[in-house]
Amino acid sequence: xxxxxxxxxxxEALAGLLADDxxxxxELIETRMASEHAPRIPEVTAHxxxxxxxxxxxxxxLAAARLCGYDGxxxxxxxxxxxxxxxxxxxxxxxxxxxxxxxxRPTANLLWDNKSSxxxxxxxxxxxxxxxxxxxxxxxxxxxxxxxxxxxxxEVLQLTAxxxxxxxxxxxxxxxxxxxxxxxxxxxxxxxxIAEANAADIQALFDYGDALGIAFQIADDLLDYQGxxxxxxxxxxxxxxxxxxxxxxxxxxxxxxxxxxDFWVRTIEKGRQDDGDLDHALALMAKYGTLSATRDxxxxxxxxxxxxxxxxxxxxxxxLLSDIxxxxxxxxx
Amino acid sequence: xxxxxxxxxxxEALAGLLADDxxxxxELIETRMASEHAPRIPEVTAHxxxxxxxxxxxxxxLAAARLCGYDGxxxxxxxxxxxxxxxxxxxxxxxxxxxxxxxxRPTANLLWDNKSSxxxxxxxxxxxxxxxxxxxxxxxxxxxxxxxxxxxxxEVLQLTAxxxxxxxxxxxxxxxxxxxxxxxxxxxxxxxxIAEANAADIQALFDYGDALGIAFQIADDLLDYQGxxxxxxxxxxxxxxxxxxxxxxxxxxxxxxxxxxDFWVRTIEKGRQDDGDLDHALALMAKYGTLSATRDxxxxxxxxxxxxxxxxxxxxxxxLLSDIxxxxxxxxx
Numbered sequence: 001x002x003x004x005x006x007x008x009x010x011x012e013a014l015a016g017l018l019a020d021d022x023x024x025x026x027e028l029i030e031t032r033m034a035s036e037h038a039p040r041i042p043e044v045t046a047h048x049x050x051x052x053x054x055x056x057x058x059x060x061x062l063a064a065a066r067l068c069g070y071d072g073x074x075x076x077x078x079x080x081x082x083x084x085x086x087x088x089x090x091x092x093x094x095x096x097x098x099x100x101x102x103x104x105r106p107t108a109n110l111l112w113d114n115k116s117s118x119x120x121x122x123x124x125x126x127x128x129x130x131x132x133x134x135x136x137x138x139x140x141x142x143x144x145x146x147x148x149x150x151x152x153x154x155e156v157l158q159l160t161a162x163x164x165x166x167x168x169x170x171x172x173x174x175x176x177x178x179x180x181x182x183x184x185x186x187x188x189x190x191x192x193x194i195a196e197a198n199a200a201d202i203q204a205l206f207d208y209g210d211a212l213g214i215a216f217q218i219a220d221d222l223l224d225y226q227g228x229x230x231x232x233x234x235x236x237x238x239x240x241x242x243x244x245x246x247x248x249x250x251x252x253x254x255x256x257x258x259x260x261x262d263f264w265v266r267t268i269e270k271g272r273q274d275d276g277d278l279d280h281a282l283a284l285m286a287k288y289g290t291l292s293a294t295r296d297x298x299x300x301x302x303x304x305x306x307x308x309x310x311x312x313x314x315x316x317x318x319x320l321l322s323d324i325x326x327x328x329x330x331x332x333x
Numbered sequence: 334x335x336x337x338x339x340x341x342x343x344x345e346a347l348a349g350l351l352a353d354d355x356x357x358x359x360e361l362i363e364t365r366m367a368s369e370h371a372p373r374i375p376e377v378t379a380h381x382x383x384x385x386x387x388x389x390x391x392x393x394x395l396a397a398a399r400l401c402g403y404d405g406x407x408x409x410x411x412x413x414x415x416x417x418x419x420x421x422x423x424x425x426x427x428x429x430x431x432x433x434x435x436x437x438r439p440t441a442n443l444l445w446d447n448k449s450s451x452x453x454x455x456x457x458x459x460x461x462x463x464x465x466x467x468x469x470x471x472x473x474x475x476x477x478x479x480x481x482x483x484x485x486x487x488e489v490l491q492l493t494a495x496x497x498x499x500x501x502x503x504x505x506x507x508x509x510x511x512x513x514x515x516x517x518x519x520x521x522x523x524x525x526x527i528a529e530a531n532a533a534d535i536q537a538l539f540d541y542g543d544a545l546g547i548a549f550q551i552a553d554d555l556l557d558y559q560g561x562x563x564x565x566x567x568x569x570x571x572x573x574x575x576x577x578x579x580x581x582x583x584x585x586x587x588x589x590x591x592x593x594x595d596f597w598v599r600t601i602e603k604g605r606q607d608d609g610d611l612d613h614a615l616a617l618m619a620k621y622g623t624l625s626a627t628r629d630x631x632x633x634x635x636x637x638x639x640x641x642x643x644x645x646x647x648x649x650x651x652x653l654l655s656d657i658x659x660x661x662x663x664x665x666x
Contacts, residue, residue, distance in 0.1 A: 037507060038489040092451050095428070118425050118451055119488045125455070126481035129462055133474045141466045141474065148459035156371040156452045174370060 010323030011054055014063060017316065021062045021076060022055065028080045032127050044120040045087065057187045058083040060212075060321075064191025064205045067317040074135040074194050078144075082187045084128035085148060089183075091121035093155075140190045147186035154178015162244045165253055165261075165269055172250055173214070181213030200311070207308035208321065215301035216328050221246035222294045223331070225282065237278040243271050247297065249281070251290035260284055295332045302329045343656030344387055347396060350649065354395045354409060355388065361413045365460050377453040378420065390520045391416040393545075393654075397524025397538045400650040407468040407527050411477075415520045417461035418481060422516075424454035426488075473523045480519035487511015495577045498586055498594075498602055505583055506547070514546030533644070540641035541654065548634035549661050554579035555627045556664070558615065570611040576604050580630065582614070584623035593617055628665045635662045 015022055035041040058079035065075035095117045125148070132144050158175045161167040188209035192202040224239045225248050239246050245253075245268060253264050263280065267273050285291050305325040312318050348355055368374040391412035398408035428450045458481070465477050491508045494500040521542035525535040557572045558581050572579050578586075578601060586597050596613065600606050618624050638658040645651050 035486055035489070037511075038486050038493070040489050040493055041486070092455060095447065095451050114428065114447070115492055116489070118428050119485055119492065121455075122425060122458070123482060123485035123489060125458055126478060126485050129478035130475075130482055133471065133478050136471055138466065138469055138471070142463075145459060145462035145466050149456060149463055152452055152456035152459050153368055153371050153374070156368070156373050156449070156456060159448055159452065160371070160373055178370075 010320050010327050011056060011059065014059060014317070014320045014324065015055070017320070018059060018062045018066065021066070021079070022059065024076045025055075025058050025062070025079045025083070028076055028131075029083060032080065032084075032131060033124065035123070038123075040116055041120055041123055044091070044116050045124065055083065056324075057086050057183060060184065060187040060209060061191045063317050063321060064188040065195045066191075067312065067315050067321075068192050068195035068197035068201060068205075070191070070195030072194070074137070075191060077131045077135050078140060078190050078194060079187075081128045081131045081144060082183065082190075084124045084131065085144070085151070086183060088121040088124035088128065089151060089155075091117045091124070095121075135194065137194060139193050143186050143190050143193065147182045150178050150182040154180075154182065158244075163269055163271070164245070165264055167245050167250060168254070169247070169250060172245070172247055176214055176217045177210070180217040181210050184213030184216070185209035204308050204311055208305050208325075211301045211305035211308060212325055212328065215298050215305060215325065218247055218294060218298040218301060219329055219332055222248060222291060222298065225285065226291055237281075240267070240278050240281050241273065243268050247294045248285050248290045251293055252281075252284045252288050255288045256284070295329075298329045298332060302326060343653050343660050344389060344392065347392055347650070347653045347657065348388070350653070351392060351395045351399065354399070354412070355392065357409045358388075358391050358395070358412045358416070361409055361464075362416060365413065365417075365464060366457065368456070371456075373449055374453055374456055377424070377449050378457065388416065389657075390419050390516060393517065393520040393542060394524045396650050396654060397521045398528045399524075400645065400648050400654075401525050401528035401530040401534060401538075403524070403528030405527070407470070408524060410464045410468050411473060411523045411527060412520075414461045414464045414477060415516065415523075417457045417464065418477070418484070419516060421454040421457035421461065422484060422488075424450045424457070428454075468527065470527060472526050476519050476523050476526065480515045483511050483515040487513075487515065491577075496602055496604070498578070498597055500578050500583060501587070502580070502583055505578070505580055509547055509550045510543070513550040514543050517546030517549070518542035537641050537644055541638050541658075544634045544638035544641060545658055545661065548631050548638060548658065551580055551627060551631040551634065552662055552665055555581060555624060555631065558618065559624055570614075573600070573611050573614055574606065576601050580627045581618050581623045584626055585614075585617045585621050588621045589617070628662075631662045631665060635659060 033042060033045040061079040061082050062075055065078075095114050129145075132141055135141075154175050154177065157171075158179060161171050161175055185206045186209070188205040189202060192205040197205070221239065224246065225236060227236065240249070249264070249268070253261070256264060263277075263284070267277050267281065302325045306322045309318055309321055366375060366378040394412040394415050395408055398411075428447050462478075465474055468474075487508050487510065490504075491512060494504050494508055518539045519542070521538040522535060525538040530538070554572065557579065558569060560569065573582070582597070582601070586594070589597060596610075596617070600610050600614065635658045639655045642651055642654055
């Protein structure tokens with residue numbers, strides 16, 4: 001990767017700024033995902049945690065805490081907590097999505113088995129609660145346990161809503177708030193809380209995380225239909241094949257003629273798909289311009305994220321958080 | 334059920350004594366397992382939580398708190414927390430054990446699907462952490478989050494240890510302490526902690542729960558080979574068919590001739606089982622008297638449980654806890 005590219009990515013700039021903190025988080029993650037008694041645990045988690053990723057969520061916690069002037073040690077525990085919750089969720093998602101889906105690389109349940117994915121996920125959840133307990137701060141415990149419940153609730157809601165054509169934009173938003181935005185907003189909120197920021201600043205951080213998470217998920221759902229599979233690690237139309245109603249389709253269903261509705265009933269609700277159905281689905285989305293309407297929605301949420309933190313005191317980190325909101329939607333055509 | 338039978342069951346006597354508290358726990362469980370947004374959640378949990386069972390674990394928490402003179406409201410939250418953790422574990426166990434096993438009744442993953450079992454289990458875990466957070470007591474949070482991690486670790490250890498003939502009695506004990514005793518001992522310990530009992534009494538309660546949980550699990554594993562399937566809801570030899578090394582087999586493997594060892598390698602490690610293998614396994618256990626040796630071990634742990642609380646002040650509840658330890662092993666021949 002060229003220096004020029006690196007410099008243009010705000011999350012990398014933020015990671016650079018928070019490098020010492022991120023090192024501490026990575027070390028804590030490594031220590032705490034070990035298990036004296038069950039060697040299978042680090043095998044499975046190393047596969048996931050080691051795969052790296054951008055560590056966006058824990059970085060948000062560190063950034064929020066630093067932005068609010070925190071100089072204690074516990075933002076590191078909270079950042080690791082957030083990453084453990086995220087990783088546990090990924091492990092359980094792989095079981096839920098079943099093994100015929102692989103994303104960019106083999107899932108843990110392909111390399112080991114569903115049993116390991118379920119139980120190691122449980123282990124990481126428990127570890128996350130141990131970590132947050134060490135902060136001795138009951139407010140962050142409340143926020144993060146609420147977020148966990150909201151995540152699980154959003155995932156369960158998605159189970160039934162995803163193939164139900166009555167799912168409208170408000171239900172979609174509820175699912176997205178649950179499965180994605182709840183952890184983003186908890187990540188930024190606890191950063192402010194541990195720093196004992198004032199209520200308005202904490203609310204601003206929460207709102208930023210909430211809007212950023214929604215923008216992030218809408219962008220993800222849009223890229224499923226128009227992304228470059230080399231970049232996203234997914235094939236175009238995975239959500240269609242898995243009968244997952246996301247925003248581009250929900251918008252097309254809302255405007256469907258009776259004949260088009262029959263098509264959506266057959267392919268999404270009943271799951272009877274033939275060759276050419278994905279192309280037809282894409283044609284219907286083009287007909288109603290739902291991909292560009294979805295992109296517009298993502299841009300609105302990114303703007304809301306930026307606007308939420310505009311009231312915070314001027315700070316290098318605040319500007320980078322703002323840039324991250326732009327970056328999340330910049331990858332959309 | 335006749336009055337006479339009821340009177341002979343100490344957990345029913347204890348439930349009677351704690352009836353108001355148990356009602357409060359049941360009401361709290363009902364309220365908190367609801368979900369405004371995802372109706373699938375109460376469907377799945379009602380199946381499990383509604384199935385009732387003895388509610389032994391939450392009762393232990395209530396009993397410990399009352400025994401230590403607690404008169405606040407939070408033992409109810411802690412008891413519900415313990416039951417939620419237990420129920421979440423059951424849901425995930427059903428996924429792990431796969432659907433060809435049914436116990437007394439259809440498992441949730443047969444009635445719904447693995448996805449629901451995994452995600453609703455996660456929801457209950459999160460709810461349990463919310464509940465315990467409401468006590469504002471960081472000590473019980475620490476104890477219960479540690480217990481959760483120990484449970485998950487024990488379950489993962491069992492994945493690899495169960496079919497490994499090198500698993501000896503000490504590894505078995507570690508698995509049992511994890512998957513079963515950790516929640517029993519946390520249940521009794523937090524009852525003492527919330528009541529602000531002295532350190533010695535809290536330790537006694539912990540030791541009681543630990544030993545009771547071990548006695549309980551050894552008895553369960555023994556009944557798998559000699560139980561009445563009408564009573565246990567399981568078929569004799571389920572553990573053998575599922576290639577789960579438990580104490581009766583571990584003791585037989587330890588004394589096996591080279592030919593017998595080949596039998597165990599084939600049936601447990603390699604999982605190649607034919608008609609008549611269960612009978613042969615039972616014959617080998619009879620040859621070495623491992624069923625009665627396993628029963629003796631269960632009796633020793635029940636005695637340890639009783640002895641642990643003998644130092645506590647005389648109290649009707651203490652005597653019933655003692656009787657429960659006897660009862661857990663009284664069902665063994």
